[in-house]
Amino acid sequence: MTRPLLIVGGGPAGMSAALAAAEHGVRSSVVDEGLDLGGQIYRKPTRPDGGAPPHRRGEQLRARVAALAERIEVKRSTAAWGIFEGKRVAISQDGASELLEPQALVLSPGALEFVPPFPGATLPGVMTPGAGQILVKTMGISPGARVVVAGSGPFLLAVACQLVASGVHVAAVLEASPRAPWLALPLAGFRTPGLLLDGIRYLARLRLAGVRVLHSRIVVAAHGDGALREIEHAPVDADWNPDRTRAVRMECDALLVGFGFVPRVQLAQMAGCRLEWRPEVGGWTPVRDENLATTVDGVYAAGDGAGVAGALVAESEGRLAGLAAAHRLGALDAARFAALRAPIVARLRRLAPLRRALDAISLPRPGLAQLVDDATTVCRCEDVAWRDVREAVRAGCTTYRSLKVATRVGMGACQGCSCWPGVARLVAAETKGSPESAGPASPRPPVRPVTLGELAESRIAP
């Protein structure tokens, strides 16, 4: 029997949604692909004798969920691979698929890191800061002997600190944005001193470890034969256009590169939710009302997957979505819902200014579209070169669907999840338009690798 509430994604938003609903007696299932709840930010170490101690807030949320096991069912290592009309969600666990038909659905899938295509980006050893963080934080494994962390945003500093704390040699941190606006952050963040202090602590630790943080620099190419051997980085202008004549080389065997985050909207799209273009929070996001309801009846969206804003916002949004779902399911009357909602809204308002200031500094600028050359791979899954996509664009293909048909870009296992945000920017630069006009990638179930045998066995007929 499907429980009345289904939550897809067990990070801070998903756990909070389940907890809030459970407080009012609503029974839910939380589906998550990971080995345990926590999402990326509160990921638990898997190696008993390695890695860093788990994040305290993550431990608290997991413990609270565990204490309510009667009301909150947790399905770990479980992928939601399709959503069909009427909130019917196909999930796969241990090689078996089934269809869940909840009365309310909270989507809290989180975000992925944005890595625009650049020459050498597909070399083994080039990975996202998140991937490097997982290796060192949850398993005590070093991504390399000499690591460069590059891209934009405060996450780079957090990851570099974790690497240093684990004894990994960090050669440099290369931040694309200039230094000056970072120094003005305390003005925006005085109401959220905790977050500000985190940032200051990161910088102090890196300085202590002798790690250089270079601003206004971008990695323009990675080199190596079968594995990363060195990178080239160059100074950039205010729009992040690189000056290659001043590029310098730096030896490293791991490059952790990411320019902020992109909301994961595949599930919302399959559910039929309308999207809107909000570049300030990462790109395409589901349209939501003041209670985080999407345009599809009974479907809510919370956390970074609905607009990138970090773990604290995600937790508050999750709580709001969980209460809204409980209200919809009749477990919470209107007056009580309004009373519980008010402090959450106030908290979200308090968190907003620092976030907006950080976004303004570190959001990707148009210069990132200047990194590709003819042979650069722009779609990792299908190994499609920029030359082929550019020719197709010049021949009139400017949308995800037409380019996919013409070049196979976005046709692989990730269904454009990784590559399309970058390719859309390249298309925009080529057509002198906006990434918005290229549209979002359009996923088709199954969005996760599922065998034909498993599909046949499941008898799921959309």
Next chain:
Amino acid sequence: MEHVEFQLNGEAVRCPSGLTIAGALFHLRRTTTRTTRRGAPRTLFCGMGVCCECVMEVDGRASVRTCMTLVRPGMRVDAQRGDAELFEAS
């Protein structure tokens, strides 16, 4: 420290327990998970199950995301070849 043994591309290897397959590959410094249709080697990239760069054949099952799967004792893990001929002449 506890260790697990498993088969990597037909060879017995060992790593500390509690690692994902992708983590074990970095521990062993033998990172290639798959090759693309143009023969380029690939490995862990996003680390969280989205990009599918780190997929391998695990116990005969194709396209398993190794960043999401823990190493189990005796597991058979094989690289996937994107440039392989699907139907070889018999």
